[in-house]
Amino acid sequence: MISERKLPVSRRALLRFGAIGAGSLLLAGCDDAVSENPRILSLIDKASALTYRAQRLILPRDKLAPEYAESDIAPQFRANGSTSPSDPAYRKLAAGDFADWRLMVGGLVERPMQLSLAELRALPASTQITRHDCVEGWSCIGKWTGTPLSEVLNRAGVKPQAKFVVFHCADRLQDGAPDDFEPGESDSADSGGVPYYESIDFVDAYHPQTLLAYELNGQTLPIAYGAPLRLRLGRQLGYKMAKYVMRIELVASFAQMGGGNGGYWEDLGYEWYAGT
Amino acid sequence: MSGFALQSHAMGKRVAVRRHGLIVRITHWVNALVWVFLLMSGLQIFNAHPALYFGQQSNFTHPFLVMGAANDNPARGMTSIAGHSFDTTGWLGVSYDESGEPVERGFPRFVTWPGEQDLATGRRWHFFLAWLFVINGTIYLLSGVLSRHFTRDLLPSWADIRHIPRSIFDHVQLKFAHERRYNVLQKLAYISAALVALPLMVLTGLTMSPAMDAAFPWLLEVFGGRQSARSIHFITAMFLVLFLFVHLVMVLISGVFNNLRSMITGRYVVEEQAHDL
The missing domain is CATH 1.20.950.20 (Transmembrane di-heme cytochromes, Chain C)
Structure with a gap:
């Protein structure tokens, strides 16, 4: 152990330095110059990349999210984000019970496809009772039925250059007045709103609990929950689970899409990887 | 811990010890x-x-703790814990933004x-x-x-x-x-x-x-x-x-000085009774 007399800097100087450092950080925080500083945020995002790698490392590829019993299903599953898209084309499809709706599958695939709800329902189906965790902090358990995303991807034939699966949606986020998603965040979108989109990697895309869900609790998926089709992921937060999915696109990079961060909320500062 | 005597007192000795590594x-x-x-x-x-809940999921009708605004004018902040409500305006539920306007938020x-x-x-x-x-x-x-x-x-x-x-x-x-x-x-x-x-x-x-x-x-x-x-x-x-x-x-x-010094340099001064030595 070193003696204090041998310290290269005087104790007093160290104390002063520490006090000034901590004090200025606190003061600067008052106008958010530190908390929102782009340089500091880019350092902080290295931790987010570390979380992604660490979780991918310790989480076996096909390890399932916990599943629950019928008796655990929430009596009142909260509908969040958009709950009623106002897009005229979407309203027209909804008026016809989505009989004319087609899921477009394109981008880096061998065989671009268009699938009707009946065709999706004819594919192998999977049902799960899983927990939905919102980034805000609440959780609801629901029973979801749908087509595993892998069934669709395998039929379309994913090209080797593809790295991400992107979901393009019918909603723009001011739609349906999300009552408790931060108003400050969605206000920053332009007046017409920004189309919702999301992206996932292939670890999640091929995970057995990743569904294109068309039923909630044994009923046809209601509009508030993303009719006719929404994404379900077992191991990430709710904002990754795009509702009102119209088109699936396989891409090598999402840098040229939207704000370049791989999703609607990601473009507003949320992490692309939402496993935490 | 090694120590050395600083000075003698009638009641004991003041000794500096290395308290924290x-x-x-x-x-x-x-x-x-x-x-x-x-x-x-x-x-x-x-x-x-x-709001806070116990269990796997959120029972929105019965949170264990919730902070919110009462429908009053001016807005009142209410915090409710296990069914008991308290007016916490200015601190929890409703507090004031930079311009002094009341805003609904949990913590200020x-x-x-x-x-x-x-x-x-x-x-x-x-x-x-x-x-x-x-x-x-x-x-x-x-x-x-x-x-x-x-x-x-x-x-x-x-x-x-x-x-x-x-x-x-x-x-x-x-x-x-x-x-x-x-x-x-x-x-x-x-x-x-x-x-x-x-x-x-x-x-x-x-x-x-x-x-x-x-x-x-x-x-x-x-x-x-x-x-x-x-x-x-x-x-x-x-x-x-x-x-x-x-x-x-x-x-x-x-x-305070002795305590702070001990957590910065490690040196802490204690008083010891003569019979301890």
Whole structure:
């Protein structure tokens, strides 16, 4: 152990330095110059990349999210984000019970496809009772039925250059007045709103609990929950689970899409990887 | 601990001892800075849904704790815990923005990081700081075990445990012995904060991650569900706020200069009775 007399800097100087450092950080925080500083945020995002790698490392590829019993299903599953898209084309499809709706599958695939709800329902189906965790902090358990995303991807034939699966949606986020998603965040979108989109990697895309869900609790998926089709992921937060999915696109990079961060909320500062 | 006599008193000798090892001192100050911002960014995250539940999921009609605004003009902040409501205007539920306007939010802007309502930024800071906290805490724990600091200085002996009533009596009388070794209440306080509450924060934090729940489903069993884990995370954070308050008061009233010096340079002056030497 070193003696204090041998310290290269005087104790007093160290104390002063520490006090000034901590004090200025606190003061600067008052106008958010530190908390929102782009340089500091880019350092902080290295931790987010570390979380992604660490979780991918310790989480076996096909390890399932916990599943629950019928008796655990929430009596009142909260509908969040958009709950009623106002897009005229979407309203027209909804008026016809989505009989004319087609899921477009394109981008880096061998065989671009268009699938009707009946065709999706004819594919192998999977049902799960899983927990939905919102980034805000609440959780609801629901029973979801749908087509595993892998069934669709395998039929379309994913090209080797593809790295991400992107979901393009019918909603723009001011739609349906999300009552408790931060108003400050969605206000920053332009007046017409920004189309919702999301992206996932292939670890999640091929995970057995990743569904294109068309039923909630044994009923046809209601509009508030993303009719006719929404994404379900077992191991990430709710904002990754795009509702009102119209088109699936396989891409090598999402840098040229939207704000370049791989999703609607990601473009507003949320992490692309939402496993935490 | 090695010591040397400074001066003689009629009642005893004042002796300088080396109280805190280098790693304890460094990790203490790193932890102090990181923890303050973890707390504030955590309150920012809590504000996105200022309600707590027990169990796997959220029973929105019966939260264990909820902060919100009553439909009054001017707005009143209400906090309700286990069905009992309190008016907390200005602090919880409703507080004031920069221009003095009342806004509905759980905790007020002066205790959240960042100050404005901004869940995305709060989360990025919280998880970045959590990595620093875990790395710093791991160094502290490893060094505490390997150097036998925990077993030698923190683990209460049977004599300590028998001494608890006496120690409480001394503290109530504001008699704080400056001794070489921690008294039993100090030992219990430091064990509960450093070896119980802080590791509990990490585990309940991990339980809120859907990916970690898939990797380690036993986390959900241990804490009784994700929403229970979130509530325990919050309650433990409040316990740590209480610990910090008591800690700061004790540092101030039991010889602030001596205490601060001991955590910066390691040197701590004790008074020893002649018969101890």
